[in-house]
Amino acid sequence: MDSPQQLNFHVSIRKGSSIPALQKCNTCCSPGKFHCPFCSPEIFKPTNRPSLRIHLDSHRREAFETGKYTFHRCRLQCRSQAHYHCLYCKATVIRKKTFHSHLSFCREQQQRRARKLSKLQAQLTQRIQNDRGSLSYDMERDVNGNGITIVSDSEGQSSHGASGGHSVSHSFTRSGKCDTGRKMKRSTEMDSSKCHKGVQTDTPKPQDCDEYYFMTLTKVFKKLAPQKKAEVRMKIERLLLEAQFA
Incomplete structure (x- = not known):
């Protein structure tokens, strides 16, 4: 047994x-x-x-x-x-005879639940692995496919380009220090602000307490690295499966 x-x-x-x-x-x-x-x-x-x-x-x-x-x-x-x-x-x-029938039935039910849970866990693991592979492929494609174009400024600096890439303009202050970092930071902050506003606009309002609870977790979830996100998703879905079939 x-x-x-x-x-x-x-x-x-x-x-x-x-x-x-x-x-x-x-x-x-x-x-x-x-x-x-x-x-x-x-x-x-x-x-x-x-x-x-x-x-x-x-x-x-x-x-x-x-x-x-x-x-x-x-x-x-x-x-x-x-x-x-x-x-x-x-x-x-x-009764002993009745107990024999009950024990056999209960054992079959437990084995059936265990097989179903094992199958769901295998599907979940495969899904997480596929998500990780897709995420790694997208990140590699973004790194290899997007170039950086350096545009010459008014002082006659040389320029180099990569087709389809991002352009970064270099300017120098009176002290001779490059101001590119600050411009890129401001540009990134503007893009992030636009993206954040878009997400807030498209986010539906919660219908009940459960949806509201999970929506409050998204702020913390978005701060995680991509690999950490995949691990957290796998743990959450595994906990839900175990709670459902326990």
Whole structure:
């Protein structure tokens, strides 16, 4: 049987033929006696170790075994009647035959969900890889395809050009320092301002609280590097998938 999703399963579910460690009670029993790990004190009164061993043998005969797990009949205070606990969900079943059918159905459901989640995660990973490849190709195309044209100024500076490229005009101050950096910075700030205004104009108004919440995250998201954006997208979509199929 496959390993269960819930690691902390009920005490009555044991691996193989193991049983919980038998420890002498030092709280309610005087002198110290041994409690049955599968029964409440009202059902089976605490006793000495040999008597408890005999009682546990009766549990073993009533147990349900499948795969590497043994399901002991539980008589704790979970419910009024003796029952079995499911390995994959929180259900309890009284009859052994019914429990066998429930366990098989529940296991198939879990395996189906696990396969579906694995398939969706593979699709998500492939999608992120495709997005990264497309982003890298676009960045490489922008770097290799766009040239820089240096236009000569009034003082007779030489000019060099690249077809289809950006032009950068050089001017010199009285101290002889080039003023190109400041002009490029102002140009970049103007382009960024226009782009920002365009985005604000085209952005639709949020329809509910969920849309408003995610729109507030875009300011932080836009500050990330392209590679970081791809990683954040993958983590967000993976969390949504796990929450949907958990």
